[in-house]
Amino acid sequence: MPRAVVRQRDARHPALPRRAPTPPWTRWAAPVLLAVTVVVQVATPRTLDLSFLLAAVPPLAALAYGPAATALLGGTVLLLLELPHYDLGHPGESDTATVAFVAALSVLFAAVRSRRDAQLVSVRTVAEAAQFAVLPPLPEHVGPVRCAGLYRAAQRGTLVGGDLFDVRRGPRGVRALVGDVQGHGLAAVGTVAALIGAFREAALDQRDLVGVAARLDRRLVIDAEDAGIAETEMAESAGDTGAAGTAGTAGAAGGAGHGEPAELFATAVLLEFAADADELRVVSCGHPPPLLLRGGTVTELAVSPGAPLGLGLAGVAPPEQTAVGLRPGDWILTVTDGVTEARDASGAFYPLTARLAALTEVRQRDPAALADAIWKDLVRFSGGVRDDVALLVFAWER
Structure with a gap:
């Protein structure tokens, strides 16, 4: 386990990963699948058709790469399917169109995921700074x-x-x-x-x-009183939005306990x-x-x-x-x-x-x-x- 001493706590603390939560293996999945499929297909008899595996390359790339890299891998798959020298499984026109459609969707998904990952990193950076300010x-x-x-x-x-x-x-x-x-x-x-x-x-x-x-005790006592007032006001507000009879009951109950401190x-x-x-x-x-x-x-x-x-x-x-x-x-x-x-x-x-x-x-x-x-x-x-x-x-x- 990494050293947990507080005086050495920094951005590498294991509790708050700074990178996007994408497993490392996803970066290798798409290129490895592409290479293995091509090698096996070329080295095996023509009766063995593994071209359907290539359709999975663009979606796997979208899990770990940005839109540019995903588009590059998707284009590579389409190029290999069309090259007559490799003859990868004899795909028909409909098969090629399907792979192209999947590749286009994967590029779109990669763009959305990259934006969300950037937002997540920003939110985590702010959260980490706020927590370091507290402790x-x-x-x-x-x-x-x-x-x-x-x-x-x-x-x-x-x-x-x-x-x-x-x-x-x-x-x-x-x-x-x-x-x-x-x-x-x-x-x-x-x-x-x-x-x-x-x-x-x-x-x-x-x-x-x-x-x-x-002083510490007074801080908690005041906070508990404020929390009790806030809870009472929320209960009264919820009662006012209900049915007439229910609202009256909730309002009376809330008014009776108005200002009671919360347990803190x-x-x-x-x-x-x-x-x-x-x-x-x-x-x-x-x-x-x-x-x-x-x-x-x-x-x-x-x-x-x-x-x-x-x-x-x-x-x-x-x-x-x-x-x-x-x-x-x-x-x-x-x-x-x-x-x-x-x-x-x-x-x-x-x-x-x-x-x-x-x-x-x-x-x-x-x-x-x-x-x-x-x-x-x-x-x-x-x-x-x-x-x-x-x-x-x-x-x-x-």
């Missing part, structure tokens, strides 16, 4: 922290799903976010974009991680590598705690669990910040539930802590190698991951 590649270093991340969206052909992460400089050190929003795939991308935007602002403005968490929440863990001390500060909002990799041991940090984002932290107990001392060479690993909840054929969960202990040799290289090794081990264990996966590795190098 840009991770820098190798942010201050005294070396970073590497891995992201795999559950929905095929996309770069962004329901998981998120970001690393930014803050007023008191390097701040990082790893989270998992409700749902996965494209339906969750809007929430991911909103949370990352809110984090980038809060990471600069807020003095501590509790304040950053409050996310789990997240916030990290801050202090600028003035060898210390890591952590705030957990319903997310799995980070792991500390120190020497040959793997330790789950004792973080105070808080409520998930989107539940209104101002009205419930706010999350507590936990401080952990760091030593040079310490690594911190954070993952989403796409890793911890992956199962094997027997239904057993992926034992991340135990498997990390077996990757000591990989950990001696760099964070990117560890992220790649975890992904490969996860795929081997589960046989294929069906949820969004995100993991970040931080190396403390003060």
Whole structure:
């Protein structure tokens, strides 16, 4: 599998092919069929008629070539059918006319397909740029922290799903976010974009991680209220277009729930590598705690669990910040539930802590190698991951 490290993600990422989705073998099908048919027909007795195979050359060419190349191959077929020296199957006038008609249609199809392929490449380029704007590649270093991340969206052909992460400089050190929003795939991308935007602002403005968490929570609460209002207005509009009795019922039901917030929440863990001390500060909002990799041991940090984002932290107990001392060479690993909840054929969960202990040799290289090794081990264990996966590795190098 190609290297999946986020800091190296570019246009060659396997999730978003930049070329048109035409199988490579189609480029060889038409010329190979033409050559094989001519060789076999010339080398076999006159009683064997294979000229009917030549009629398939122009349609095959239309699958992979443009109109000019398709017209060239179609013209070659007609020329070979008319050359008396080769005598390919004794085609009659109606047979030749049929092949000519098929060749003309193939040229038209090739022109339409080429235009659609060009449009598809343009749309994919725009989609890729938009997804990179939401989740840009991770820098190798942010201050005294070396970073590497891995992201795999559950929905095929996309770069962004329901998981998120970001690393930014803050007023008191390097701040990082790893989270998992409700749902996965494209339906969750809007929430991911909103949370990352809110984090980038809060990471600069807020003095501590509790304040950053409050800003993220407020963003989700407001978005949920807006989504609830929009759903209610759509329900009322649908009711108004129905029958009179049905419209009245739908309108009354919609009015009763007008303004009720939609269900929208996310789990997240916030990290801050202090600028003035060898210390890591952590705030957990319903997310799995980070792991500390120190020497040959793997330790789950004792973080105070808080409520998930989107539940209104101002009205419930706010999350507590936990401080952990760091030593040079310490690594911190954070993952989403796409890793911890992956199962094997027997239904057993992926034992991340135990498997990390077996990757000591990989950990001696760099964070990117560890992220790649975890992904490969996860795929081997589960046989294929069906949820969004995100993991970040931080190396403390003060």
